Amino acid sequence: MTIKITKTTHPAAKPADESKLGFGKIFTDHMFTMEWTKGEGWHDAEIVPFGNLSIHPASTVLHYGTEIFEGLKAYRAVDGRIVLFRPQENFARMNRSAVRLGLPQLDEAFALEALTELIKLDADWVPHGEGTSLYIRPFMIGDDEHLGVHGATHVRYYVILSPSGSYYAEGIDPVDIMIEDEDVRAVRGGTGEAKCGGNYGASVRAGDRAAAKGYAQVLWLDGVERKYIEEVGSMNIMFKIAGTVCTPALTGSILPGITRKSIIELLRSEGAPVEERRISLDELIAAAQDGTLEEAWGCGTAAVVSPVGRLAVGDKIYEINGGKIGPVTQRLYDELTGIQWGKREDKFGWVYPVK
Numbered sequence: 001m002t003i004k005i006t007k008t009t010h011p012a013a014k015p016a017d018e019s020k021l022g023f024g025k026i027f028t029d030h031m032f033t034m035e036w037t038k039g040e041g042w043h044d045a046e047i048v049p050f051g052n053l054s055i056h057p058a059s060t061v062l063h064y065g066t067e068i069f070e071g072l073k074a075y076r077a078v079d080g081r082i083v084l085f086r087p088q089e090n091f092a093r094m095n096r097s098a099v100r101l102g103l104p105q106l107d108e109a110f111a112l113e114a115l116t117e118l119i120k121l122d123a124d125w126v127p128h129g130e131g132t133s134l135y136i137r138p139f140m141i142g143d144d145e146h147l148g149v150h151g152a153t154h155v156r157y158y159v160i161l162s163p164s165g166s167y168y169a170e171g172i173d174p175v176d177i178m179i180e181d182e183d184v185r186a187v188r189g190g191t192g193e194a195k196c197g198g199n200y201g202a203s204v205r206a207g208d209r210a211a212a213k214g215y216a217q218v219l220w221l222d223g224v225e226r227k228y229i230e231e232v233g234s235m236n237i238m239f240k241i242a243g244t245v246c247t248p249a250l251t252g253s254i255l256p257g258i259t260r261k262s263i264i265e266l267l268r269s270e271g272a273p274v275e276e277r278r279i280s281l282d283e284l285i286a287a288a289q290d291g292t293l294e295e296a297w298g299c300g301t302a303a304v305v306s307p308v309g310r311l312a313v314g315d316k317i318y319e320i321n322g323g324k325i326g327p328v329t330q331r332l333y334d335e336l337t338g339i340q341w342g343k344r345e346d347k348f349g350w351v352y353p354v355k
């Protein structure tokens with residue numbers, strides 16, 4: 001499929017002060033779009049000036065949440081190249097999410113090619129500052145223009161780009177997280193392992209409650225027994241218990257994070273064991289009490305790793321590693337960001353150059 005390119009006649013001014021970028025607030029000059037119709041498949045691949053969408057008020061996505069998305073970043077590497085981190089994984093995951101939501105499959109190679117074209121066109125928007133990146137948001141919506149609930153017959157796919165600031169502009173500061181014991185995020189057989197908007201819609205209330213108590217995020221428990229650790233709001237979770245790194249197994253209700261996968265591959269390549277298994281809240285509390293809970297961190301594209309300083313379970317607060325980032329967390333952060341910014345050898349071939 002060829003990509004029709006229509007350049008903007010009104011390029012926006014690039015942000016002058018990269019320290020004020022924040023996350024997901026400003027967008028580049030262009031976006032990618034294509035359409036899918038049943039029978040015809042994907043067509044009308046285009047790069048167009050960034051702008052509002054026009055959508056029918058009965059559009060499926062507005063009523064039934066037929067939406068999936070991805071999140072990845074383009075980095076300006078130290079050698080001047082613009083690179084992505086394992087983008088093939090994002091499109092493979094998007095196709096798995098699409099299956100769950102009854103949305104069509106992307107041609108993964110074409111999706112990557114289209115993304116590359118878009119980034120090349122808006123390359124000047126990739127910020128230069130330490131820790132900054134161009135956040136990439138591909139998303140797909142069901143867009144049938146009538147109210148019946150059914151598999152999508154008309155779908156749209158978009159990619160938008162947002163120059164974003166350093167997640168750790170003030171240095172890596174451990175976060176406090178709260179165990180959520182009322183709402184649940186996902187159950188097996190539901191949409192927990194799909195990256196879909198609906199999972200987030202259902203998590204907003206718990207997030208707001210945690211924020212009101214001064215916690216950065218909630219840590220979700222399994223939706224059935226409410227005994228086992230699942231993941232944080234938009235990150236997977238890992239612990240170091242008595243010297244061994246462990247993380248909840250992907251049982252169907254947890255998002256299979258690419259950062260999670262990369263950390264596991266990295267540690268195992270060094271011969272360090274990583275346990276993917278069920279981790280109960282009871283086990284975690286016992287480990288916190290007897291001092292064997294040595295480190296805890298969230299992991300995801302946005303933060304890479306985010307050390308957990310305190311864990312709140314009801315009225316009890318457990319401090320981890322004295323509320324400071326631990327050595328394994330720090331090393332994983334240094335190694336992953338080192339690969340992403342081209343400061344460390346890319347032994348695994350994870351870096352994908354755009355230009």
Ligand SMILES: *Cc1c(COP(=O)(O)O)cnc(C)c1O
Nearest residue numbers: 234235236255257258259300301
């Ligand atoms: C995207 C996401 C993650 C992290 O995945 P990465 O591929 O590492 O960015 C974890 N949990 C949820 C719920 C997510 O949506």
